[in-house]
Amino acid sequence: xxxxxxxxxxxxxxxxxxxxxxxxxxxxxxxxxxxxxxxxxxxxxxxxxxxxxxxxxxxxxxxxxxxxxxxxxxxxxxxxxxxxxxxxxxxxxxxxxxxxxxxxxxxxxxxxxxxxxxxxxxxxxxxxxxxxxxxxxxxxxxxxxxxxxxxxxxxxxxxxxxxxxxxxxxxxxxxxxxxxxxxxxxxxxxxxxxxxxxxxxxxxxxxxxxxxxxxxxxxxxxxxxxxxxxxxxxxxxxxxxxxxxxxxxxxxxxxxxxxxxxxxxxxxxxxxxxxxxxxxxxxxxxxxxxxxxxxxxxxxxxxxxxxxxxxxxxxxxxxxxxxxxxxxxxxxxxxxxxx
Amino acid sequence: xxxxxxxxxxxxxxxxxxxxxxxxxxxxxxxxxxxxxxxxxxxxxxxxxxxxxxxxxxxxxxxxxxxxxxxxxxxxxxxxxxxxxxxxxxxxxxxxxxxxxxxxxxxxxxxxxxxxxxxxxxxxxxxxxxxxxxxxxxxxxxxxxxxxxxxxxxxxxxxxxxxxxxxxxxxxxxxxxxxxxxxxxxxxxxxxxxxxxxxxxxxxxxxxxxxxxxxxxxxxxxxxxxxxxxxxxxxxxxxxxxxxxxxxxxxxxxxxxxxxxxxxxxxxxxxxxxxxxxxxxxxxxxxxxxxxxxxxxxxxxxxxxxxxxxxxxxxxxxxxxxxxxxxxxxxxxxxxxxx
Numbered sequence: 139x140x141x142x143x144x145x146x147x148x149x150x151x152x153x154x155x156x157x158x159x160x161x162x163x164x165x166x167x168x169x170x171x172x173x174x175x176x177x178x179x180x181x182x183x184x185x186x187x188x189x190x191x192x193x194x195x196x197x198x199x200x201x202x203x204x205x206x207x208x209x210x211x212x213x214x215x216x217x218x219x220x221x222x223x224x225x226x227x228x229x230x231x232x233x234x235x236x237x238x239x240x241x242x243x244x245x246x247x248x249x250x251x252x253x254x255x256x257x258x259x260x261x262x263x264x265x266x267x268x269x270x271x272x273x274x275x276x277x278x279x280x281x282x283x284x285x286x287x288x289x290x291x292x293x294x295x296x297x298x299x300x301x302x303x304x305x306x307x308x309x310x311x312x313x314x315x316x317x318x319x320x321x322x323x324x325x326x327x328x329x330x331x332x333x334x335x336x337x338x339x340x341x342x343x344x345x346x347x348x349x350x351x352x353x354x355x356x357x358x359x360x361x362x363x364x365x366x367x368x369x370x371x372x373x374x375x376x377x378x379x380x381x382x383x384x385x386x387x388x389x390x391x392x393x394x395x396x397x398x399x400x401x402x403x404x405x406x407x408x409x410x411x412x413x414x415x416x417x418x419x420x421x422x423x424x425x426x427x428x429x430x431x432x433x434x435x436x437x438x439x440x441x442x443x444x445x446x447x448x449x450x451x452x453x454x455x456x457x458x459x460x461x462x463x464x465x466x467x468x469x470x471x472x473x474x475x476x477x
Numbered sequence: 478x479x480x481x482x483x484x485x486x487x488x489x490x491x492x493x494x495x496x497x498x499x500x501x502x503x504x505x506x507x508x509x510x511x512x513x514x515x516x517x518x519x520x521x522x523x524x525x526x527x528x529x530x531x532x533x534x535x536x537x538x539x540x541x542x543x544x545x546x547x548x549x550x551x552x553x554x555x556x557x558x559x560x561x562x563x564x565x566x567x568x569x570x571x572x573x574x575x576x577x578x579x580x581x582x583x584x585x586x587x588x589x590x591x592x593x594x595x596x597x598x599x600x601x602x603x604x605x606x607x608x609x610x611x612x613x614x615x616x617x618x619x620x621x622x623x624x625x626x627x628x629x630x631x632x633x634x635x636x637x638x639x640x641x642x643x644x645x646x647x648x649x650x651x652x653x654x655x656x657x658x659x660x661x662x663x664x665x666x667x668x669x670x671x672x673x674x675x676x677x678x679x680x681x682x683x684x685x686x687x688x689x690x691x692x693x694x695x696x697x698x699x700x701x702x703x704x705x706x707x708x709x710x711x712x713x714x715x716x717x718x719x720x721x722x723x724x725x726x727x728x729x730x731x732x733x734x735x736x737x738x739x740x741x742x743x744x745x746x747x748x749x750x751x752x753x754x755x756x757x758x759x760x761x762x763x764x765x766x767x768x769x770x771x772x773x774x775x776x777x778x779x780x781x782x783x784x785x786x787x788x789x790x791x792x793x794x795x796x797x798x799x800x801x802x803x804x805x806x807x808x809x810x811x812x813x814x815x816x
Contacts, residue, residue: 163710322714322730323707330717330726359702366705366735368662370712371502375661377716378669387669391661396705 140179140280145477148175150272151316151468152257153264154339154433155308158392158424159372163321165264165312167468168339173268174254175218176477177276182248195226198248205255217266217297218251218273224293225274225285232284239284249277258461261343262431267309270297275314275472288327290314302350309427316471318380335383337467338442340420342411342449343431345459348404353428356400365395385421385437392422392435405429407452414448439464479518479619484816487514489611490655490807491596492603493678493772494647497731497763498711502660504603504651506807507678512607513593514557515816516615521587534565537587544594556605556636557590557612563632564613564624571623578623588616597800600682601770606648609636614653614811627666629653641689648766655810657719674722676806677781679759681750681788682770684798687743692767695739704734724760724776731761731774744768746791753787778803 140146150173157164182198199213199222213219226247232240251273257265274293278285285293294310311319311329320330372391379387402408402425415423415434419441423434432449436442442464453460479485489512496503521537538552538561552558565586571579590612596604613632617624624632633649650658650668659669711730718726741747741764754762754773758780762773771788775781781803792799 160709160713162706163713320710320713320717322710328714328729330714332717357702360699361702361705363696363698363700363735366700366708367501369705370499370709371659371661373709373713374499374502374659374716375667375669377713378659378671378720381717381720390667396702 140282140476142179142181145176145178146276146279147475147477148177148272148276149173149473150175150268150275151313151471153267153309153312154341155264155312155427156397156425157318157376158394158398158422159369159376160320161394161397162306162308164318164373164376165308165321166318166334166337166339167312167316167471168263168341168463168465169468170463170465171257171263173257173265173272175269175272175276176252177273177280178250179280180248180250182246194245195223198226199223200248200250202250202252203255204252207255207259209253209255209259215300216269217301218253218269220300221270221274221294221297222249222251222277224296225277225290228289228293229281229284237284239282242281249280251276258343260347262348262425262427262429263341263343264309264313264427266297266301267294267313270294271310271313272472273297276474279474287314288329291329292327312471314471316469317467320377332377332380334380334467335385337388337421338436338439339433339463339465339467340415340423340436340442340445340449341426341431341433341463341465342446342453343461344406344453345461346406346430348429350428353401353404356404357397358400361396368395388435389421392424394424398424401425401429405432406458407456408432411449411452414452415445418444418448420445439466479621479815481518481520484515484517485615485618486814486816487516487611487615488512488812489514489607489614490652490810492606492648492651493680494603494651494766495736495764496657496715497733497737497761498708498715499659500733500736501645501647503657503712503715504647504660505657505673506651506655506810507602507680507802507804508807509802509804510596510602512596512604512611514608514611514615515591516612516619517589518619519587519589521585533584534562537565538562539587539589541589541591542594543591546594546598548592548594548598554639555608556640557592557608559639560609560613560633560636561588561590561616563635564616564629567628567632568620568623576623578621581620588619590615597682599686601687601764601766601768602680602682603648603652603766605636605640606633606652609633610649610652611811612636615813618813626653627668630668631666651810653810655808656806659716671716671719673719673806674724676727676760677775677778678772678802678804678806679754679762679775679781679784679788680765680770680772680802680804681785681792682800683745683792684800685745685769687768689767692740692743695743696736697739700735707734727774728760731763733763737763740764740768744771745797746795747771750788750791753791754784757783757787759784778805
């Protein structure tokens with residue numbers, strides 16, 4: 139277990155969920171952008187007698203934002219906070235069960251977390267997931283790796299519930315596992331890490347707001363069987379392409395006939411951008427999460443840079459402020475280092 | 478190119494389409510049962526002047542059934558016949574294009590095919606696919622491997638069109654490629670051979686008739702998005718499980734929430750059989766093609782034999798005549814040997 143009061147540094151990567159045909163199941167982590175966090179364990183001096191369990195645990199968490207986003211610092215209203223509350227609750231269960239690594243008495247585990255959010259909230263690249271995942275991976279490091287990655291995903295999903303109303307793992311899973319992940323099932327949770335060849339990623343964030351709730355509400359609840367068959371052919375082929383390191387197959391499989399035709403309406407210039415990026419040599423791509431960011435995958439970095447130019451050209455012409463990243467798939471997930 | 482009048486022997490395996498969650502896209506070949514065929518190239522003496530192209534080509538094909546199923550011998554009404562017509566048409570195109578391997582003058586290519594059908598028609602394990610696939614693989618052997626496997630799948634699909642009204646490749650693809658195959662797309666055709674660990678297969682054929690047209694017409698044309706998401710999570714995980722040789726993952730992924738709940742109504746005892754086979758240790762399984770055959774996959778042969786006992790027990794109790802096979806996934810596809 140790591141010493142009390144000693145700070146650790148955490149890098150929590152941005153993530154792309156809904157990997158084209160893999161709506162709700164496939165996602166990946168990228169090397170840039172990422173959130174920077176610092177975290178330490180501190181002495182706790184909480185009386186648990188007069189409060190409810192959750193809010194007494196909340197008092198054991200101090201969140202300090204060192205960015206300008208003005209996110210809530212009340213742990214029960216902060217995604218990193220609720221993820222840590224879930225982790226502390228699970229820790230206390232382990233104390234009661236007598237787990238040999240769970241040696242801090244109940245009521246005495248407390249954390250301080252500094253968050254420097256470099257992933258803009260609402261951009262569609264897993265900003266909230268980075269905070270919750272970073273916090274629980276950091277806490278687990280401080281506690282001597284008591285919990286499994288699956289456990290950590292479960293804790294961090296409380297953050298997603300707070301942020302979007304739904305416990306989903308499509309950003310949390312790649313953020314914690316790194317690489318490309320498949321969430322086969324949420325209840326019970328099953329995350330499968332998929333091998334993947336080197337893939338370069340170009341992301342554009344057009345500065346418009348797409349509410350996750352809107353992006354979800356416009357989806358049709360019923361779809362045609364023939365479209366679903368096309369989609370699952372592509373998903374199966376995408377998994378095979380990633381595992382065979384077959385770039386052409388990956389490219390052919392990156393088609394979404396169900397979600398993208400509906401959601402892309404919310405993103406100005408989407409269809410034109412897609413044509414331009416593919417003409418520039420991208421394998422394929424689509425909406426990142428529920429948008430508004432758009433990502434394209436390329437085999438070569440030079441292609442990813444050419445794709446970036448197309449993105450800039452289009453949004454400059456439309457007159458829409460935007461930000462781009464040229465990065466690659468991050469294999470490590472959240473990284474922790476002693477200060 | 479193989480000598481004229483010399484017979485070759487062909488083994489064309491049975492196949493399981495709609496591999497549980499992989500409706501219309503995933504299938505595999507098995508080592509037993511299989512059709513036996515013999516085939517040779519013969520001298521042609523056809524006048525092409527007064528007939529339509531297709532029927533003149535049909536006159537170049539002689540089909541001899543050496544089983545008791547009384548299937549049509551008119552090549553235009555026989556699945557192997559129409560597949561061979563498609564192959565001869567493509568051969569004549571190659572003659573016109575001057576392909577160096579296409580040396581037999583137009584109008585002079587003719588075949589004789591003996592078919593000993595050991596895969597019972599209508600049993601749901603790709604009986605018609607075996608005939609069409611066996612015929613075109615045999616013909617290609619006799620012609621010195623002019624055509625690719627993809628070409629052969631395209632020719633053989635004419636047989637499926639004749640048999641079921643629809644050009645589908647879900648039995649043809651595994652029959653020709655062997656192993657487990659993924660049909661990502663029919664137009665244009667894309668077949669992906671998937672690596673797979675050793676899997677033992679138990680098949681039961683309850684002797685009832687399930688018309689493919691009935692099995693298709695009862696399917697709902699619209700499905701719920703949430704069910705589709707569950708299905709494609711399983712499909713992605715099944716592909717990953719096969720490629721990682723992870724038997725537990727294969728087992729967990731073999732669930733179909735869309736087709737099986739509808740189609741299994743047509744097969745007496747299905748739900749009870751499924752419970753019994755899984756209790757006996759099978760990884761999972763379901764309806765083979767559009768039924769009535771049912772298959773289950775096992776890691777060990779001993780389990781596959783125990784599963785067979787459960788199948789026999791149930792259908793004996795119900796009083797339904799049935800036939801079982803204990804076999805394994807066939808990696809080779811159609812096999813050809815000189816006599």
